[in-house]
Amino acid sequence: MNIDLNPDKNGFFGNYGGQFISESLKVEFNNIANAFYELKEDKTFQETLNYYLTYYVGRPSPVYYAKNLSEKYGCEIYLKREDLNHTGAHKINHSIGEALLAKKMGKTKIIAETGAGQHGVATATAAALLGLKCDIYMGEKDILKQQPNVQKMKLLGANIVCVKSGERTLKEAVDEAFAAYTKEYETALYAIGSVVGPHPFPEIVEYFQSVIGKEAREQFLDQTGVLPDCVIACVGGGSNAIGIFNEFLNDDVKLIGVEPLGKGEKLGDNAASLTYGKEGILHGFKCLLLQDENGDLVNAYSVASGLDYPGVGPKHCYLKDIGRVHYETVNDEEALNAFYELSKTEGIIPALESSHALAFALRFAKANGGKKLLVNLSGRGDKDIDYILSLNA
Numbered sequence: 415m416n417i418d419l420n421p422d423k424n425g426f427f428g429n430y431g432g433q434f435i436s437e438s439l440k441v442e443f444n445n446i447a448n449a450f451y452e453l454k455e456d457k458t459f460q461e462t463l464n465y466y467l468t469y470y471v472g473r474p475s476p477v478y479y480a481k482n483l484s485e486k487y488g489c490e491i492y493l494k495r496e497d498l499n500h501t502g503a504h505k506i507n508h509s510i511g512e513a514l515l516a517k518k519m520g521k522t523k524i525i526a527e528t529g530a531g532q533h534g535v536a537t538a539t540a541a542a543l544l545g546l547k548c549d550i551y552m553g554e555k556d557i558l559k560q561q562p563n564v565q566k567m568k569l570l571g572a573n574i575v576c577v578k579s580g581e582r583t584l585k586e587a588v589d590e591a592f593a594a595y596t597k598e599y600e601t602a603l604y605a606i607g608s609v610v611g612p613h614p615f616p617e618i619v620e621y622f623q624s625v626i627g628k629e630a631r632e633q634f635l636d637q638t639g640v641l642p643d644c645v646i647a648c649v650g651g652g653s654n655a656i657g658i659f660n661e662f663l664n665d666d667v668k669l670i671g672v673e674p675l676g677k678g679e680k681l682g683d684n685a686a687s688l689t690y691g692k693e694g695i696l697h698g699f700k701c702l703l704l705q706d707e708n709g710d711l712v713n714a715y716s717v718a719s720g721l722d723y724p725g726v727g728p729k730h731c732y733l734k735d736i737g738r739v740h741y742e743t744v745n746d747e748e749a750l751n752a753f754y755e756l757s758k759t760e761g762i763i764p765a766l767e768s769s770h771a772l773a774f775a776l777r778f779a780k781a782n783g784g785k786k787l788l789v790n791l792s793g794r795g796d797k798d799i800d801y802i803l804s805l806n807a
């Protein structure tokens with residue numbers, strides 16, 4: 415196997431990706447691409463990035479052999495502990511990268527949107543660290559629902575912009591953040607929260623998340639002397655999954671992305687874009703998209719708010735087309751069961767997003783005894799405790 419990791423010069427991975435934006439924004443996005451390509455080759459930048467990843471984020475995150483779980487389910491289950499990163503998930507990896515890119519380009523502000531607030535908190539953290547202003551766009555409904563994250567972002571010095579149009583949730587927040595960016599791009603950088611959006615963002619976010627797989631492959635080899643049979647990660651926009659998969663693409667290792675089936679297969683009840691989506695354009699790029707028979711966007715739903723995006727990263731669509739990665743689904747109930755199972759069996763409370771990857775790993779383990787599984791534990795579950803408690807209230 416030898417899979418081309420990079421998009422073509424127009425930002426396409428096979429049929430997907432690209433830049434479906436105005437001509438003037440294209441000029442700016444191409445400036446961002448050029449700045450990024452230069453930065454990657456810059457030795458001082460690499461040293462700075464490594465410095466922050468080591469001393470601020472706490473990398474490398476360990477690969478942990480989950481012995482109790484492994485004995486119970488009859489497979490060797492290893493967890494890549496992104497939950498141990500500063501701020502509690504993998505998102506800090508690309509947030510610091512994007513903030514460093516903004517500084518390199520001479521920008522003074524970062525603009526981002528957030529739904530559940532996880533991307534907002536990671537972005538606000540990186541902005542505080544690197545002395546950048548930070549505007550976070552958030553729907554009015556989400557602001558009411560996600561108070562702990564809203565308060566964190568404020569403590570971190572971010573300016574929260576309350577979005578009151580339409581449904582007052584993530585989609586409107588993206589629209590307004592993008593509109594603001596269109597006016598402010600000379601002084602601001604738009605920081606996208608996953609491997610989505612117009613070229614070059616899927617490539618930029620992928621680059622900064624690839625540290626997960628680079629570490630994990632080496633750590634796994636060190637600990638076991640072989641490669642895993644299977645690498646499993648949850649897929650929302652797809653950044654933690656691409657981050658761990660990349661380094662294994664040319665190995666004889668099965669790669670499985672797990673999408674949220676939510677309440678079921680019906681349109682509007684899930685967020686499984688790769689499984690049920692059709693080709694379409696959203697937020698400036700082409701991907702598999704949840705839409706009805708008229709081509710209208712369908713709301714995405716999952717118990718894990720970090721997974722409920724109606725589109726998905728273009729590279730995942732391509733990897734699905736060529737059959738290199740398999741995409742499976744896990745519903746809310748299975749994810750919740752895995753959440754409790756890891757907490758009780760290993761003393762690790764996972765994020766509900768990561769619980770999807772884990773739930774599939776447990777299903778796979780029951781069906782395929784004796785295999786070595788590497789699961790990307792993308793984040794910790796502290797943020798989900800209030801929700802979990804409300805279920806039992």
Ligand SMILES: *Cc1c(COP(=O)(O)O)cnc(C)c1O
Nearest residue numbers: 608650651652653654720767793
């Ligand atoms: C945001 C988030 C995700 C989903 O984003 P991807 O881009 O698909 O990785 C997964 N896990 C956690 C913990 C998150 O915060």
